[in-house]
Every structure is written in C-alpha cells, then in structure tokens.
Amino acid sequence: MKLLLRCGPVLTTSSAGAQAKTGPPRTVLVIDGNEEHAILSVTALGRKGFRVISAEGGKEGVRIALAQPFDAIVVGHKLRDATGLEVLRILADKLPVRLQLQVHKIVWPGRERGI
Numbered sequence: 150m151k152l153l154l155r156c157g158p159v160l161t162t163s164s165a166g167a168q169a170k171t172g173p174p175r176t177v178l179v180i181d182g183n184e185e186h187a188i189l190s191v192t193a194l195g196r197k198g199f200r201v202i203s204a205e206g207g208k209e210g211v212r213i214a215l216a217q218p219f220d221a222i223v224v225g226h227k228l229r230d231a232t233g234l235e236v237l238r239i240l241a242d243k244l245p246v247r248l249q250l251q252v253h254k255i256v257w258p259g260r261e262r263g264i
Contacts, residue, residue: 176218179203180210180236181225190223207231211239 177199181187184205191201202219204210206229214222222240224233 174198174200175220176200176202178210178214178219178222180205180207180214180222180228180233182206182228183225186225194223205229207233207236207239210236211243214240215243 177194179187179190179194179201181190181203182205187203187205191203194201202213204213208230210222210224210228224236226233228236
C-alpha cells in the first residue's frame with residue numbers, strides 16, 4: 150500500500166510532465182523502506198519530470214519533509230522504523246499547510262485474494 154500526501158496543487162503526469170510553464174519541476178518526497186519499491190517510485194516519477202527525493206525510514210522522511218516544501222509525499226505502508234500512518238500523523242500535526250490525504254492500495258495481479 151502506498152499513501153499519497155498532497156501538500157500543494159493536484160499533481161499530474163500528463164504529457165506536459167511535472168514542470169510548470171514558467172516554474173521549476175514539482176518536488177516529491179518518497180518515503181519507503183522497501184528498496185525495490187522506492188527505486189520504482191523514484192524512477193517513474195523522475196521519468197515524468199518530477200524532482201524526487203527519497204528517504205528509507207520514517208524518522209528520516211519526517212526530518213526531510215519538515216526541512217523543505219514538497220508538492221507531494223509518497224509514503225510506503227511498512228517502513229524500517231515506523232508505519233506509513235504514523236508518519237502521516239506526525240506530518241499532519243507538524244506541517245504548516247493544510248494537507249489533503251489520498252490513500253491508494255496497490256495490489257499486484259494474482260494477489261487479490263485475502264484482502
């Protein structure tokens with residue numbers, strides 16, 4: 150499961166990419182304890198033109214998220230030192246902007262049973 154925390158305007162992955170006509174690329178923070186998932190997220194977002202910063206654990210992710218503004222934060226459910234929901238609660242309490250939370254569950258084909 151991936152948790153998406155939007156901190157700014159709605160992000161789009163249209164053919165125009167993540168770069169505004171007059172501004173720099175939008176910045177996304179990826180917090181994921183699973184290295185393979187983090188690599189996939191960073192690669193996919195980077196190919197669409199987003200500037201991506203990644204963190205392996207919840208503490209590191211919170212520290213980075215509080216140090217600079219992000220347009221979106223993608224959080225994995227299972228992190229090395231916290232759960233994704235714990236990270237979201239901390240960020241919701243500490244970030245000065247009003248956050249919009251979207252939770253997306255990603256299920257691989259053939260693994261739908263037992264959910």
